[in-house]
Amino acid sequence: EVLTLTASEAMKHNYCEGTADNIEEVIALLGVEEYTIVDYKPTLxxxxxxxxxxxxxxxxxxMVIVGGIYFELQTPGIGFPLAASIIAAIIYFAPLYFEGIAQNWEIILFVLGVLLILIEIFAIPGFGVAGVSGIVLTVLGLTLSMSAGDIVILEEGLEFNLEPFAKSLFVVMISMFLSITLSLLLSQRLVKTNLFSRIALNKEQNTKDGYISVSTEQNALIGSAGTAFTVLRPSGKVLINDEIYDAKALTGYIEEGDQIKVVRYDIAQLYVKKV
Known part of the structure; x- marks a missing residue:
């Protein structure tokens, strides 16, 4: 049970030595005769x-970290969104680290999370364990770095304090939600403005200048049968007539080794289904 006492009740039951309304009364209660009061003023x-x-x-x-990563993935090679995201991450973690709030392993969680997300996007077809794990680690890294006193060391062992963690998680989730929402809205507006034309390729590629279109030889593979060379989630590779092609599952996932059939060729992309 929780015992709540007023100041007078605490004095009556010897839980405190006295009450004071100001510093002078505290000094008088302590019986200190010679003293110097120094007012602490924080530096700049x-x-x-x-x-x-x-x-x-x-x-x-x-919001800047998440938005920068989003825009860099949408327009790779520009560099400014990624630079803004990195600078924001440094400004975010550095003060927390120097103040003793963020620990090394919490920052490592964030870095690992971002790396897993990038690996899932650029190296692994589809979106699976690496992507989900990356998101979880990123959120945990940001949250744990912000929350102070979430893990308390006691004589009996470690104790996890949920309140600061919950507050930090709320800030992180709201910030990420706002960042993603604003990024989506802003990206749509940029496409419609002249500003986007300055950073996007806006030039005709004529055959007389040496440009050629994508080969449509794979169009002849429609109706061909083969096997899934890798897992298609939904993108992956298939083996047809002893040749390996990039392909995408028409519906669902296709496991490695399953029999497939090419059903469509659209925009330089083979679409297959499991048979």
Missing amino acids: LEKFMGLLVSPYLQGILI
Whole structure:
């Protein structure tokens, strides 16, 4: 049970030695005769560090991190969104680390999460364990780095304090949601403005200049049978007539070794189904 006492009740039952309304009364209760009162004033650096670790600014930094990664994936090679994301990540983690709030392993969780997401997008067809694990690790890294006192060391062992973790998780999730929503809206507006034409390829590629279209030889493979050379989730590779081709499952996933049939060829992409 929780026992709640007023100041007078605490004094009556010897839970406290007295009450005071100001510093002078505290000094009088302690019986100190010679003393010097020093008012502590935070330095500009301390005020700046306090600003950097505030939940409001951290939420904005998370939005920049997520938004930068999103725009870099949408328009690879530009560099500015990725640079903004990296700078925001440094500004996010550095003050937390120097203040002793973020630990090394929490930052490593975030880095591993981002790497897993990139591997899932660029190296592994579809979206599976690596992508989900990357998202979870990224969220955990951001959340645990922000929350102080989430793990308390006691004589009996480690104790997990849920309250600071829950508050940090709320800030992270809201920031990521707002970042993704704003990124989607902003990307649609950029496409319709002249600004997008400055960073996107907007030039005709004529055959007289040496440009050629994509070969349509694979169009002849429609109706051909083969086997799944890798797992198709839904993209992967198939083996047809002793040749390996990139393909996409028409519906669902296709396991490696399953028999397949080419049903469509569209925009330089083979579409297959399991037979």
